[in-house]
Amino acid sequence: xxxxxxxxxxxxxxxxxxxxxxxxxHLGHNxxxxxKQSAKKPLELMFVYSLEERVENNSVPSRFSPECPxxxxxxxxxHTLQPExxxxxxxxxxxxxxxxxxxxxxxxxxxTVV
Amino acid sequence: xxxxxxxxxxxxxxxxxxxxxNCTYTATGYxxxxxxVQYPGEGLQLLLKxxxxxxxxSNKGFEATYRKETTSFHLEKGSVQxxxxxxxxxxxxxxxxxxxxxFGAGTxxxxxx
Numbered sequence: 001x002x003x004x005x006x007x008x009x010x011x012x013x014x015x016x017x018x019x020x021x022x023x024x025x026h027l028g029h030n031x032x033x034x035x036k037q038s039a040k041k042p043l044e045l046m047f048v049y050s051l052e053e054r055v056e057n058n059s060v061p062s063r064f065s066p067e068c069p070x071x072x073x074x075x076x077x078x079h080t081l082q083p084e085x086x087x088x089x090x091x092x093x094x095x096x097x098x099x100x101x102x103x104x105x106x107x108x109x110x111x112t113v114v
Numbered sequence: 115x116x117x118x119x120x121x122x123x124x125x126x127x128x129x130x131x132x133x134x135x136n137c138t139y140t141a142t143g144y145x146x147x148x149x150x151v152q153y154p155g156e157g158l159q160l161l162l163k164x165x166x167x168x169x170x171x172s173n174k175g176f177e178a179t180y181r182k183e184t185t186s187f188h189l190e191k192g193s194v195q196x197x198x199x200x201x202x203x204x205x206x207x208x209x210x211x212x213x214x215x216x217f218g219a220g221t222x223x224x225x226x227x
Binding site for chain 1 (some may be wrong): 146163
């Protein structure tokens with residue numbers, strides 16, 4: 001247990017489905033991040049929230065929609081995904097220092113789009 | 115822009131061998147540097163860090179020294195174990211104001227008994 005909890009651990013969804021990934025931390029961190037990890041590709045930063053406001057949005061398709069209702073919770077809402085969206089989605093959090101002292105990652109959600 | 119380059123894997127070693135995984139970086143400011151480890155089926159875990167030049171980060175027998183003159187942060191361990199088999203990521207965090215941490219591509223390590 002790292003302190004950052006992601007659910008579900010595995011998700012299989014059809015291209016017409018809508019689902020949500022959840023991330024929760026109780027470390028007192030106030031920055032939270034979504035990363036995408038695909039085979040043979042570098043980690044891709046998707047979204048960053050600081051103090052519940054989105055501060056980074058790296059040209060992510062609109063079929064991915066983040067939500068940060070409070071500093072402990074982060075969601076990634078998914079709809080009409082494509083097979084190439086299959087990947088490991090990682091949530092991370094950091095202290096209010098812009099990541100100078102490192103991130104705490106969750107175990108990830110393994111997403112398969114069929 | 116900032117970048118991190120680490121040696122390609124996989125690296126295959128026998129138990130108790132010496133490990134070096136090379137990492138070099140480019141950055142405009144004075145970044146913090148990190149090594150993360152990812153075990154199979156898990157997320158990344160922070161292994162060690164260094165926040166200024168000449169700092170040495172260490173944890174679980176792993177060490178890395180922040181070398182500004184060579185822009186390097188090589189990971190070393192004197193005697194690897196089978197349980198060290200994982201993917202290792204070098205990363206930097208630009209401390210000039212953004213929220214981006216730049217990750218290297220990762221180096222897979224296999225340790226044989």
